[in-house]
Amino acid sequence: MRILLAEDDPDLSRQLKASLQDAGYVVDHAPDGEEAHFLGDTEPYDCVILDLGLPKIDGVSVLERWRRDGKATPVLILTARGAWSDKVSGFDAGADDYLTKPFHTEELLARLRALVRRAAGHAQPLLVCGGVRLDPRAARASVNGEPLRLTSLEYRLLHYMMLHQNRVISRTELVEHLYDQDFDRDSNTIEVFMGRLRKKIGNERIETVRGLGYRLKPLHNEVSEI
Amino acid sequence: MRILLAEDDPDLSRQLKASLQDAGYVVDHAPDGEEAHFLGDTEPYDCVILDLGLPKIDGVSVLERWRRDGKATPVLILTARGAWSDKVSGFDAGADDYLTKPFHTEELLARLRALVRRAAGHAQPLLVCGGVRLDPRAARASVNGEPLRLTSLEYRLLHYMMLHQNRVISRTELVEHLYDQDFDRDSNTIEVFMGRLRKKIGNERIETVRGLGYRLKPLHNEVSEI
């Protein structure tokens, strides 16, 4: 975990940095807004602790610039006691949390844990098979970056194949997972949709294993991507 | 946006609920820990406001159970002045923010905005999707700089779609977040309002994904902003 500490008070800085390091963080220190902005722009921090009353450029401005540039790092703001209206503008500038001086180090550490935990929770599972990608959350798929336009059944079919890629999947298995109990066993729907899928993602990505079923796999030349 | 307010003080509850509703939230109220736990378990809230000093089951326990069950809804904790050590245990139980009574309603609202925004994965306070902008603070939206004239429900619909842009959102999900428990499931209100929104922000900005729901996205030629 790497943290940027933007704080101008030398004593507080030293003490905080020590506590943070004790807690296992790697800490960079910025004594003014200019330095803070530069560091936050160039280094990949897991979290930023930002004093609002920084020299050169004030905290809110620094934060606003980061957010305008699309920076998503969680930011915890520090300020002097009593200026509660600052909190509102701080939050609306894109802060994720707020702490009023003086505070207990314990509380700062607790808030940091909460922030980092939440920020890390946004990793989304993305299914990949060679150039084919499928994002179950967005219900979207693409081939070589090109978005696919899939119908509902096409999508569900591809989804299931992606989940079980490199394995031969029988028509029966597909039917059982894509439909509810009663479905005509003599239907050729699966075949029809295999054809449509192939047309959209590329013929060679779906191999037919005669008598057994189908196998989704990456192309030969794209084996070890990700 | 739908919120669970878990607070036992009747006066504070009533006043808070009113303020939250004025701010455009749909609010469910739980007067004790048991009710809070049940509601939070069954209804999909965008945020929970949780008093630590609840009857029957205390706030920290309620929160711990939710987190143990994998619930990720952002939670803001309320407590009495001075009990700062509670904050630490509250955070470590999985709280995302903390507010000490008494507080300014303004500050609560600002923290809520930040929590909801961040939980949906947005760092910036201003929601942007191509030429569409929405400012939750001012409750205003615009298309290509042109201010939009939206009714309450239209605005809330757009807000939710902006928070979760590029994701397919089902009619059920929309209903659950825009209304409280009892709403006719066989209504086509959502469809009607999708039509009205489309008329105002541009047809192609809302894609319908047959069988699944709707997706808000930037136009093709606006893709590479940010």
Next chain:
DNA sequence: TGCCATTTTAAGTTTTCCTTAGGGCCCTGT
């Protein structure tokens, strides 16, 4: 109370796409 803005219901229309069916191709085993 009555008006206006907003929301909801309802009915009719359009669009999408799942399914079916038939002809043809290819593989395989005899």
Next chain:
DNA sequence: ACAGGGCCCTAAGGAAAACTTAAAATGGCA
């Protein structure tokens, strides 16, 4: 080589989902 079965392709019927529109219901405010 050829017969038979498995698989592929295409096109069209029909049903479900989504859209549109207008009118009825609701609710806030003068």
